[in-house]
Amino acid sequence: MANKGTSTFIIQRLSAMAVLPLVIWFLISLVFHAGDSYEETVSWLSNPAAAIPLGLLVIAGAIHMRIGIMEVIEDYIHSGLKTVLLALNWLFALTVAATALWSIYQLAFAG
């Protein structure tokens, strides 16, 4: 993708800034919920105070990892395989995000 370097650079930095506080929050929360039962885990994750930041983490994280792995592919793969891998990279990031977001929604409203 030509002429997209600057915006990719900026999006990678912005998504990193978004992920930073969310990851700190998530790691601390996980430690405090380490011994939780199924019921306790569901009640924690269905609370908007957890569901909303977790949803944001998933979205910002998916954007960040899609760009990160794209750069790795572009650095090392120079054959026709590159296009295929870049497409699979998109698919993987979208699948992870969709699965996580659907689960968060399910826990909050259908659980």
Added chain:
Amino acid sequence: MAEGAQSARPLSPHLQIWGWTVTMAASIFHRATGVALYAGAALLASWLFAAASGPEAFAFVSDILASPIGIFALFGFTWALLFHMMNGLRHFLWDRGLGLAPKTATRTAWLVFIASLSLTAVIFWVGLNMRGGA
């Protein structure tokens, strides 16, 4: 001949020629932990999907995560996340033109390795105590 002209060009030494430095290690580990976290993201999505699917699915995933291999994997992902995050802070400083002096870069590289490993150990010590011992 095009081929001859190409081989006459000076080549930079291959990766294996260089001796290891901590700044080089930090750079390589930044990329490696980023790739590892790609798998970690799939694990997070699987864990959430299991929780959303019901108690049996959640118990299945929880048992895997609580096994020795599961704990080891979680330790690895936690360290990868902390290392990538802390080394990312070095990248933010470099973007602003700070911390680029070789001595400073070497110090911050050591700091990131030591701090990320120490914090991972603390997190697991607290976490394992929270769930009443391993």
